Amino acid sequence: MSKRIEVNDLNVYYSKFLAVEGVGLTIEPRSVTAFIGPSGCGKSTFLRTLNRMHEVIPGARVEGQVLVDGDDLYGPGVDPVLVRRQVGMVFQRPNPFPTMSIRENVLAGVSLNNRRMSRSEADELVESSLQGANLWNEVKDRLDRPGSGLSGGQQQRLCIARAIAVSPDILLMDEPCSALDPISTLAIEDLIEELKKEYTIVIVTHNMQQASRVSDRTAFFNIAGTGKPGKLIEYDDTNTIFTQPSVQATEDYVSGRFG
């Protein structure tokens, strides 16, 4: 199920503006990788290039290679829609579809793609996905209620259930806990620990405790100043990054002496 990501010398542009420059890293399967760094340093932009979601923004383009188990995402003739079916994404703010019930939200990946599914298969998928997102026990009695009626933390777990229902190889999470309270955050961190067994997970976070709690490896991004491109400064085991980083800027950032 999970796959290895290899990024070679990646540049991301918004029209003419170079947003991220020269990123190269390898993400192992069945691991959690955290991206940390100050706001505006290109973490989210880089994360979005891993499933070509940056293309939703007009003028955004990419130079370089992103290999998922050897297949280049930016090779000629690659269909971004197929890429996104393999690489799922969870966003900063929970965004369940307001017109759909909880059940329909979980099945959105299937129904929006016009795929047919028998009632029993659908029931099974809803249950397994919601179990996978640790939400089943809370919502099993109200699957037909609107998804937007859940609390923020539950909505975010619903979005995770929706993302894993299409059984992707890789799960990208863009600050999934920044809008949540500590208890919901804990629930999602536990969930990430569970999901790690089956998926390759990449998570962007502003919370360094979170990065040290959930991730196996950590990448630190930084910018020299406004208008300059963001760069990958250091990429290493989480322990190393937080205890004995090799770059001064990383140490300043993780110890709070930044800026």
Next chain:
Amino acid sequence: MSQITAPPKTGESAGAMPNSYATGKLPKFVPWAILAASLVVTFAIFALFAAADPEGGFNTAAAVFLGVVLYGIVLFVVARMIEGTRRAKDRLVTTLVTLAFLIALLPLISLLSTVLLNGTARFDLQFFTNSMRSVVGEGGGALHAITGTVLMTGAAAIISIPIGLMTSIYLVEYGRGRLAQAITFFVDVMTGIPSIVAGLFAYTLFVIIFGPGVRLGVAGAIALAVLMIPVVVRSSEEMLRLVPNELREAAFALGVPKWLVVLKVVLPTSIAGLTTGIMLSISRVIGETAPLLVAAGYTNNMNYDLFDGRMQSLPVFVYSSYVSQGTEAQAYLDRAWTGALTLILIVMALNLLARFIARAFSPKLSR
């Protein structure tokens, strides 16, 4: 869990003193009392005028107007003395805004009541079952006009809803750069064209095909469509832009192709607003007279066929009944008023329908 309460401060007993934030305010009845007093004063003055000059009569409008002006001034002064400048200004502006609202409402109420009073005379079964074929005096009805209005507006809606909706989808979801800008610009221009120009456009279009003097129901429908498309584009565009981008991104991240995202996420999310906009655009064109007079002509006969011959419509029926009153003028005038009443009722029904649809379709947020 134990409840945490702040310990009461010493030397202060609750309830003994009035709330300091509630002092220095006028009691609620004061503004009403001032209004009543001002009206009494002005009515008394005008009654004196009327008594002094019996031929002039009592001038109610002036009495009410001056009474309200007096009320505004007195309230401002009183409030300023008791409540201070800020509250006084607030009261003055509240009075002005309410007044503006009432003034805006006045012609509407007057129009509705006039049409209701004059229109009920012929609001009978015959009006809705007969046409005007070989009727010169009393009797007759507007069935042909109602049919024509429904047919032509319906045809206009069938033409303009798909075109308008797809244009707005293009503008919001796909359009980038010059083409989109040009379309937006021309839609704005089209919103402003006089309706008779639309009628002349449709007429000349059919003259080119069928020769001079041609009058068809479908020409009227096209004239209405020309007026309706920009309204549909504008309102749907606003509604589609209201759909949060996060929903589109959520769908894209699930590997859904763009056209399915538009079809299954964007449109269902905005369906309530879209239907309201479309219903309002229909009510916007259903009362058009000039383009139909030019393009569809008018007739006293029943015509169910959009593609054959002249077609009557309600606005044109009202207009022609009024301008060419026959030997029995009152019969024609009564029919005109009833036609106007029917049109207002149709528009009202459409608006109610739009509200109902909007409520039925809007995303439910209940827990």
